[in-house]
Amino acid sequence: MKFVMKVKRQGQPDDSAWTEPYEINGVRNRQAAERWANETLTRFNSSLRKGEAARELVGLEVIGDDGIDSRPQHTWEKSNAMTLIKAGRTYDEYRCKVCGVTGKQFQLDSGIVRDTKYRSRIYARCDTALEHITKLGIAAMIRTKRKRDAEKKAKGQ
Numbered sequence: 117m118k119f120v121m122k123v124k125r126q127g128q129p130d131d132s133a134w135t136e137p138y139e140i141n142g143v144r145n146r147q148a149a150e151r152w153a154n155e156t157l158t159r160f161n162s163s164l165r166k167g168e169a170a171r172e173l174v175g176l177e178v179i180g181d182d183g184i185d186s187r188p189q190h191t192w193e194k195s196n197a198m199t200l201i202k203a204g205r206t207y208d209e210y211r212c213k214v215c216g217v218t219g220k221q222f223q224l225d226s227g228i229v230r231d232t233k234y235r236s237r238i239y240a241r242c243d244t245a246l247e248h249i250t251k252l253g254i255a256a257m258i259r260t261k262r263k264r265d266a267e268k269k270a271k272g273q
């Protein structure tokens with residue numbers, strides 16, 4: 117099942133939270149997803165390394181049971197409270213609450229332009245963006261785990 121975890125650093129305000137999309141086999145409902153999320157964070161928090169801060173679950177959104185699974189359009193949410201100004205132009209920042217892609221809107225009547233790091237065509241649609249980001253997230257998790265395992269092994273644990 118696909119779901120999105122909203123996570124923040126412990127002790128930080130909720131609006132500092134970021135989203136992490138996951139697709140986990142064996143997790144089949146919201147309850148299971150919440151249990152998985154809490155277990156994952158507990159595991160993360162109990163093996164913090166120097167410079168890493170403990171994390172806390174702010175919210176969780178299941179993707180699929182309300183049909184937003186293969187939604188091609190991003191679900192933009194404005195992320196700044198007040199309009200921002202850069203080089204004399206006013207703009208608003210947006211974040212897709214499903215996949216986490218960010219963008220800016222420079223004029224009210226113009227569309228939202230994806231930020232440079234999400235400029236690739238794979239991020240144009242929410243469904244393909246989510247799929248791609250999930251893969252990147254899982255790959256990063258596996259890399260971190262392998263690194264930690266290798267470190268443990270080196271220490272002879």
Ligand SMILES: [Zn+2]
Nearest residue numbers: 190212215242
């Ligand atoms: Zn999206």
